[in-house]
């Protein structure tokens with residue numbers, strides 16, 4: 001009882017503190033007392049507005065997703081596979097960070113519209129193979145159309161698979177590497193998915209998890225590391241920065 005009332009008090013104190021900030025800050029920002037102060041305030045207003053949009057966007061989508069879990073709609077497939085996206089998440093950089101090499105058998109888990117699939121296919125080459133797996137048929141259809149384009153006709157080592165991360169249709173120890181870009185946090189039961197990933201990976205195999213801000217499901221790097229290590233993986237290497245990072249795990 002004491003603990004409950006303490007928590008309740010703490011909660012209301014925090015709410016009061018936050019309310020104070022949200023009341024005092026705008027009043028202070030809008031109060032014109034002239035001089036250098038005004039330039040500083042204008043700069044602060046601009047910074048707050050720039051920060052507010054992605055934070056608001058992430059918070060709203062996160063809340064909706066928590067209440068009603070659903071995968072990223074296939075309609076965003078065009079954005080995921082756009083030139084703009086490739087500029088902020090260079091495929092060659094992600095492939096290098098993930099440790100994809102010639103001859104590997106790679107699972108592109110939650111491949112979406114296949115933003116990275118052709119790049120992975122060319123990296124693993126003829127001796128390797130890519131299994132591009134997604135839960136949504138509409139995402140896979142976009143990838144199929146992309147692979148049928150003249151510039152991709154040379155790619156013969158990609159197999160499209162429609163399946164759920166909870167039940168991967170592969171034998172134990174089948175893959176050298178599982179590649180997940182902005183996918184893991186979208187899966188409601190991440191523990192179950194990671195157990196499946198662990199099952200289909202070879203001993204010593206790699207799970208490469210890449211996250212991007214401001215993806216609405218973006219987690220801190222420490223959250224991703226905790227998730228992986230709590231589910232039987234060890235950290236092999238981390239790279240990138242706050243906005244765009246990769247954690248490479250190893251299955252022991």
Ligand SMILES: C[S@@+](CC[C@H](N)C(=O)[O-])C[C@H]1O[C@@H](n2cnc3c(N)ncnc32)[C@H](O)[C@@H]1O
Pocket residue numbers: 071072080081109110111112113114115116133134135136139163164165166180181182183186187
């Ligand atoms: C944000 S998109 C990322 C797609 C791609 N990796 C990329 O970076 O462009 C997430 C993808 O994960 C897929 N996905 C979500 N939950 C899944 C699950 N349980 N099993 C398989 N795929 C899933 C979604 O359908 C969606 O295509």
